[in-house]
Amino acid sequence: MSLSRDSEFRIQLALDSAWADSTQRKYRGTIQNFLNFCDIENVPLQDRCPASEHLLCAFAASCMGSLAGSTVQSHISALKAWHAYRNAPWKGSIRLKLVLNGVSNNAPESSLSPPRPPVTRAMIVVLASHLNPAYPLDACCLAAASAAFWGQLRLGEILSPWESSFPSSHISRRIHLSAPFNNNGSRKLFLPFTKVKKNKGEEVILCRQRDSSDPIVALEKHLALNEISPDLPLFCYLLPAGLRCLTRRKLLARCNEIWSTAGFKTVSGHSFRIGGTTEMLLSGVPPDVVK
Numbered sequence: 390m391s392l393s394r395d396s397e398f399r400i401q402l403a404l405d406s407a408w409a410d411s412t413q414r415k416y417r418g419t420i421q422n423f424l425n426f427c428d429i430e431n432v433p434l435q436d437r438c439p440a441s442e443h444l445l446c447a448f449a450a451s452c453m454g455s456l457a458g459s460t461v462q463s464h465i466s467a468l469k470a471w472h473a474y475r476n477a478p479w480k481g482s483i484r485l486k487l488v489l490n491g492v493s494n495n496a497p498e499s500s501l502s503p504p505r506p507p508v509t510r511a512m513i514v515v516l517a518s519h520l521n522p523a524y525p526l527d528a529c530c531l532a533a534a535s536a537a538f539w540g541q542l543r544l545g546e547i548l549s550p551w552e553s554s555f556p557s558s559h560i561s562r563r564i565h566l567s568a569p570f571n572n573n574g575s576r577k578l579f580l581p582f583t584k585v586k587k588n589k590g591e592e593v594i595l596c597r598q599r600d601s602s603d604p605i606v607a608l609e610k611h612l613a614l615n616e617i618s619p620d621l622p623l624f625c626y627l628l629p630a631g632l633r634c635l636t637r638r639k640l641l642a643r644c645n646e647i648w649s650t651a652g653f654k655t656v657s658g659h660s661f662r663i664g665g666t667t668e669m670l671l672s673g674v675p676p677d678v679v680k
Contacts, residue, residue, distance in 0.1 A: 404474055407474075408470065411545075415463075415467065416467040416470055416471065419463075419464045419467035419468065420467060420468065420471050422464070423437075423440075423448055423464075423468055424437065426447075426448050426451060427444075430447070432444060438471070438472060438475055438477050439472060439477040439478050439479070439480060440468065440472070440480065441480055442480045442481055442482055442484055442485055445465065445468065445480070445481050445485050446484060446485050446488045448464075448468075449461050449464070449465060449485065449488050449489055449492055450488055450491075450492065452464070452492060453491065453492045453495050454495050454496075454497060455497065456492075456496065457493075457496045458489065458490075458492050458493020458494070458496050459493075461489060461492045461493075462489055462493075465481065465485070465489065469481065505656070505657050505659060505660050505663060506653075506654045506656055506660060507656075507660050507663040507664030507667050508534075508538055508656055508660045508661045508663070508664035508665070509664055509668070510538075510600075510602050510664075510668050512648055512651075512653055512656075512664075513534060513535050513538055513601075513602035514600055514601050514602050515647065515648065515651050515653070516530070516531055516534055516535075516644060516647055516648075517531055517535075517601035517602065517607070518601065519647045519651075520643075520647070522610050522614075523614070525614055525615050525626040525627040525628070526626045526635075526639075526643070527643070528607075528610050528611045528614045528615065528626070529611050529615055529624055529625065529626035529635050530635065530639075530640055530643045530644065531607045531610075531611070532604070532607040532608045532610070532611035532612075532624065533547065533548065533624045533635055533640055534607075534640065534644055534661065535602055535603065535604035535607045535608075536578065536595055536604045536607070536608065537661035537662070537665070538602070538604075538661050538664055538665040538668070539595055539596065539598065539602070539604045539665055540578060540593040540594075540595055540604070540665065541593070541661075541662050541665040541666050541669075542580070542593065542661065542662060542665075543583070543584060543658070543659070543662055544637045544640065544658040544661065545559075545560075545584075545637065545658075546559075546560065546561065546580045546582065546583055546584075547560055547561045547578075547580070547622075547623065547624055548560060548622075548624055548634070548635055548636055548637050548640065549622055549625075549634035549635070549636060550636060550637070551634060551636065552633045552634050552636055552639070553633070553634070554634070555621075555622050555634050557620070558581055558582060558588065559581065559582040560581070560582070560622055560623075561578055561579065561580055561581065561622070561623045561624075562581075562619065562620055562621060562622055562623055563612075563617045563618065563619050563620070563621055563622070563623050564619040564620060565578060565579040565580075565581065565623065566578050566579075566608070566623055567579075569605075573596065573597045573605075574597050574605045575594060575595060575596045575597060575605070576594075576595050576605065576608070577592055577593070577594055577595075578592070578593050578594075578595055578623075579591075579592050580592070580593065595608070611624075614627070615627050615632070617632070622634050622635075637658050641656070641657070641658060644656070
């Protein structure tokens, strides 16, 4: 079928936007590894895409004994996405699935990551007692940490990947935080882009807490100290040179610095969401209410 140049351009534009930037970076690395494997095995260029199931099985089996099964499965998913992007037929079937099972069964113990420790309410309290509320970065970190914990947020939904710029359609900005809507000062935070709902976005409620882990107080102090215009990220902080976006790396570095000194294990970004969910369930919040 022959289509107009405009239609072909729009298809390509849509395909280029089909995956998140972070996913595309991971996929590119996997595809390059696959092509390197094909070079070593002297696979002709025309046989690399579409790849036969035999070639896919060989690539997956080459990782046996060195990588976790889930990692190899992710590599195969990247190759499947690559085939779809190039409009090439995918030939992986039951035999590839069996090979992946075998790779998983032979994964070395060193490849298995220990469960990620959750952030706890006590850890947010420790942050509140050690971060300096008069220091713009610290005030921003406490607001972001407490909001991520109690809102069960993924850090990528609220923090920019960069200090000097931000993806305006993907992270929460100052305008997305509502004014208090009840006597307790609870606020609504709109997430313009989430992992599940994509650009449909999602609204979360941040409720007042009775101790220093309270996200409402932390947000109020942060906004009073860091004067943020409506269209800037909600979590940015003031430096002599101007405002800087709080990044995931900066937040985790500051939090882990304090938590390590206090005897807590180092945590990852997803630990906030895990911990907030656990805290709510233990507090008796119905599972259908907890996200």
